[in-house]
Amino acid sequence: MNNAVTLRGIVKQFDSVTANAGVDLAIDVGEIVALVGENGAGKSTLMNILYGLIEPDAGDILVRGTRVRFTSPLDAIRAGLGMVHQHFMLFPSLSVAENIVFAAEPKKRGLLDRVAAEHAVRQLAGRYGLNVDPAARVADLPVGIRQRVEILKLLYRSADVLIFDEPTAVLTPKERLGFFDVLARLRDQDKAIIFITHKLDEVMAISDRAVVMRDGVVTAQLETATTSPRAIASAMVGHDIDLTSRVPTGHPGQTVLVVEGLSALGHGAHSVRDVSFSMRAGEIVGIAGVAGNGQNTLIEALIGLRPIDTGRIEVSGQDVTGAGVAGRRRAGMAYIPEDRQSVGLADAASVQDNLVMGHHGQRSQGGFLRLRALAAFCRRLVERFAVKITDSRQPASALSGGNQQRLVVARELAKNAPVLIAEQPTRGVDISAVEFIHTELICHRDAGNAVLLVSADLAEILSLADRILVMYEGRIVADIARARANEAEIGLLMAGQRPT
């Protein structure tokens, strides 16, 4: 076979953390490699090195057999590499089309030819079944759609070596299938593809080979055809793990959240129209829907980040319609936002500052923070949620994606709020952490709280939620108890069809 890229003895040290400790990896053309491993194993670092974003301390990179040295992604792009990052790298104030054609724009008289660009994007989107509105401003889009934009951006540039860092973390099942079709087609065109994921079914479905990383080195390489999810999982975590847990149903008690006739203006098609539902203590209610059908708008309106036009919201019997975020949180809401990087965290702030947000009020006296209590609180959460950090003063941006997610989840769960809104709570965390966060959500429910779970992953909703609401075009089109739910039917509802 033909070698596309080879990494040899890659080493990268961050302060006291060795993110990559001598990694060897070779990828052939016409091959899809799934790169898997626990949070903080060094996957993103390795790919960022390959893509020229980070310079390795030691090691060689070979592209098609020749040694290269990238000092910036521009070098990598020139050498035929392309990458979709775990954290989006889009210009929020530019349109979808402008982002996709960036640096390779169709020009007319030296200026960007907007019409041609939008046309090209529409065609590309149509060809790969990833629907986007080319004229929409990226800042207005939910993360699910931004993910599509990132993928299209890479496809537009027609690179030979494609790197995807958790591209499917916020795609719905249908989009994911479409994306896999795209990957398979690219493989047949003799491209080399590396994709990072935490979902073993994806590894099984699309990859030719699974490369497992652990503590900065490659610990196993398994041919997908001859391995099992279980074998991959145990190579990842270093011991056997159980992949078949069943979640017992909850015991709903008193009503803790009432939403009546809620309408709120979102961006374009993302408005919420006349939504009513309620939640009871001790139940997990899942919201299923294709990204962009108003889920984000609904959640933002619920937590108080978005003004509502009509309707009423009640938390534990208290009318909070007129309250802001602070008032709603005080009334008993907590919130895990899907956009962890800019809403869930302050990237530049320390781990401790991020963890204590909202808990600092109780740990203060006469306007002064009780630093020792805060440090102790931070230590407790880091330990309980197994967040991989070197120092509680390091900035959140220095943590791996999954560890950042753990910070957000830890902080919000620790609020013991009667109503927890969890948007994509397991986005980007590894299998043991998914397991762990699911268990924590269930504990939270069983402690007599309600959880509103929004997830692009229908399997996650089906396994956790006691009741499932399906959203389509800003309305709730179905309310189904888990016992009666089936995947095919919900899929139809999500697409706007009535099952017969």
Added chain:
Amino acid sequence: MSPPVSIWRWLAPMFAVTVTLIVASLLIIALGKNPLVAFAALVDGALAGPGLGNLQATINRSAMIVGAALAAGLALRSGFLNIGIEGQMVVGGVTAAITAQWLAGVPVLGLPAVLLCAALAGGLWALCAGLMQLRLGIPLLISSLILNYPAIYLASWLVGHPFRDVTSGMAASPRVPAELRLSPVAGTEIYLSAPIVLVLAVVMALFFRRMTLGYAARMAGMSPRFARASGISVDRLGAYVVFASGAIAGLLGALAVLGEHHRYIDGMLVRPLYAWTGLMAVLLGGTGIPGLVAAGGFFAALSTGAMGMERAADVPREISRVLLACIILLVAARGSARLGGDKG
């Protein structure tokens, strides 16, 4: 990759200063003078002089610059860019000069009342700019800047007409009654503003590190969306810090009136460029308190030193402006070069 951030933060200004010194040497050589003599005169003019008089001048100047930097830094660290420090200082200064006339002879409480009025006036002036952003959507960067001009002209008019000291030839207010003046630190020529600003710096460091509100402000400064989603009402917080920022500036103006000139003289807070130099100190030293104090002191030394250089080595003091501009450009370039994200 770049060295760890903490080292880089100190390395970058050092680098800027070195490059600047080289540029300045070339300029001085072009003027036909010896750069070593000029720099010796610069250092002597900043830090020595007969009876350490130059050092005391540098300290007095530092107080004003660092004070302005603290005022700007308080807002900036919370995510609000108040660049109207100059106008707020002027409003505070002129308020102090006028209220001092009215409160003459009031025992004990007279002085605190004057300072309070000045701080209040500076704060309210800043708050006007803040409300223009919050209510009308005019960016604070612009609203705070444009409010500088009415402040300066209003003060000119006040001390030029209704509150003019007719016995003096300049546009200046009457002298502050003796019991309301602040005497210098005993045995020196150092005005009381220096120790007060030092205390202020410590208080502000404590505010951001130890106080609940300071923590909220810091978070809002780092990520307003995160702060908002966490239940901090960023708008209200902004109103507080912009008010406090203006109040510090106003207080500073009052200290200069009561402690230094003993009257408000038209232009006394504008011509020395305290506010703008303070803003540059924030740019150079960052919003961390030690860096900001160091940068402010450095700039003060540079400009008092330049006067000495002019006297002793006959090198025009405008050179120091060139130095300053050079440093700022270098630091700003470094800032924008590092804007790209590097995390995946």
